[in-house]
Amino acid sequence: ExxxxxxxxxLIKTRGQQVTLRCxxxxxxxxxxxxxxxLGQGPQFIFQYYREEENGRGNFPPRFSGLQFPNYSSELNVxxxxxxxxxxxxxxxxxxxxVWYEQYFGPGTRLxxx
Amino acid sequence: DQQVKQNSPSLSVQEGRISILNCDxxxxxxxxxxxxxxxxxxxxxxxxxxxxxxxxxxxxxxTVFLNKSAKHLSLHIVPSQPGDSAVYFCAASxxxxxxxxxxxxLNVKP
Numbered sequence: 001e002x003x004x005x006x007x008x009x010x011l012i013k014t015r016g017q018q019v020t021l022r023c024x025x026x027x028x029x030x031x032x033x034x035x036x037x038x039l040g041q042g043p044q045f046i047f048q049y050y051r052e053e054e055n056g057r058g059n060f061p062p063r064f065s066g067l068q069f070p071n072y073s074s075e076l077n078v079x080x081x082x083x084x085x086x087x088x089x090x091x092x093x094x095x096x097x098x099v100w101y102e103q104y105f106g107p108g109t110r111l112x113x114x
Numbered sequence: 115d116q117q118v119k120q121n122s123p124s125l126s127v128q129e130g131r132i133s134i135l136n137c138d139x140x141x142x143x144x145x146x147x148x149x150x151x152x153x154x155x156x157x158x159x160x161x162x163x164x165x166x167x168x169x170x171x172x173x174x175x176x177t178v179f180l181n182k183s184a185k186h187l188s189l190h191i192v193p194s195q196p197g198d199s200a201v202y203f204c205a206a207s208x209x210x211x212x213x214x215x216x217x218x219x220l221n222v223k224p
Contacts, residue, residue, distance in 0.1 A: 042214030056210035101146040101207050105157030
């Protein structure tokens, strides 16, 4: 059973640029959620995708967008990067029809915006 | 607007004793509550969950208690082991949205 993987591990971008982060969900999982974790804080829910459709969204502006592919892997896109977007971005997968609330997290992508 | 709060940033416990981690929430519509453990440079790992219709759930050394009237959740670890040293997050779900606390760093001393 393959766990959740994320790429890249680290990324440095300049304010105003765009970034794409990638996530491969755990084998058998059809739901992916994305989180932003600032230093010293808990993860903040960005959005969730279930079977390629957005299934819930937290308090993040529209410049945070996502995609889920037929193999249930996912992308998080952030446009017009701001300094406050510097954080650890986590994705988590789960089985939407079963124990949907048990999420399995990847190791995260550390994004630095300068 | 923080709907899930962990007011103790850190906790230190002697090996073999009980660790009690606490969490408070404000939204009475939360349907599931979860605890996650996080080691440095890793993503959070699911530990234990409890449905809002229950008040206790046990899994080995870990027990979660839910007090709905007080909107309070706690995780008991008995006995505590040095390998339990990590950051613990409580989380709550409102259907398909998840809210996390800011974490409590547990240090179990040998």
